Amino acid sequence: MGLIKKLPVYAEKIPGGSIVTTSVEAILNHGQASSIWYLLFGTACCAIELMCTGAARYDFDRLGMIFRASPRQSDLIIAAGTITKKMAPRLRRLYDQMAEPRYVIAMGGCTIKGGPFYYDSYAVEKGIEHIVPVDVYIPGCPPRPESLLEGCLMLQKKIKQQKLADWQ
Numbered sequence: 001m002g003l004i005k006k007l008p009v010y011a012e013k014i015p016g017g018s019i020v021t022t023s024v025e026a027i028l029n030h031g032q033a034s035s036i037w038y039l040l041f042g043t044a045c046c047a048i049e050l051m052c053t054g055a056a057r058y059d060f061d062r063l064g065m066i067f068r069a070s071p072r073q074s075d076l077i078i079a080a081g082t083i084t085k086k087m088a089p090r091l092r093r094l095y096d097q098m099a100e101p102r103y104v105i106a107m108g109g110c111t112i113k114g115g116p117f118y119y120d121s122y123a124v125e126k127g128i129e130h131i132v133p134v135d136v137y138i139p140g141c142p143p144r145p146e147s148l149l150e151g152c153l154m155l156q157k158k159i160k161q162q163k164l165a166d167w168q
């Protein structure tokens, strides 16, 4: 009975019985959202905050966020830092090597729009959305670990609402 009380909101208990109904979509989305393995794409100072989020004080792992070193094993890229024009094709290649469904979090002003390099640099990309599609933007210079955690919770919410028909 205690277990049934802890079921997520999208699972329904038939009144008076111990049968629970849900949908395949809801179960898959719940599993996906609770176990997001991320590829760290840290290129500048924002990556320090990302690494800090993964350490003991903020404990990224409790959200099911596990760091992987290979795009083949990753569901998510967390891009944190300046993206130069030389790095852009590498970022796109890593994204293309990930299996569907895949997600991108853009962390910090440089990743989102080029940051302080927007006007005067010939070498910096003026926005990650020109390279890969983005699911969650986290503004800041740099964003604190709390902001990154909130961004990951937003991504989890988005994943829980995705439709099976959208999977490729």
Ligand code: SF4
Pocket: 044, 045, 046, 047, 080, 081, 082, 108, 109, 110, 111, 115, 116, 140, 141, 142, 143
């Ligand atoms: S947004 Fe700020 S902290 Fe982040 S990489 Fe750019 S300059 Fe560094």
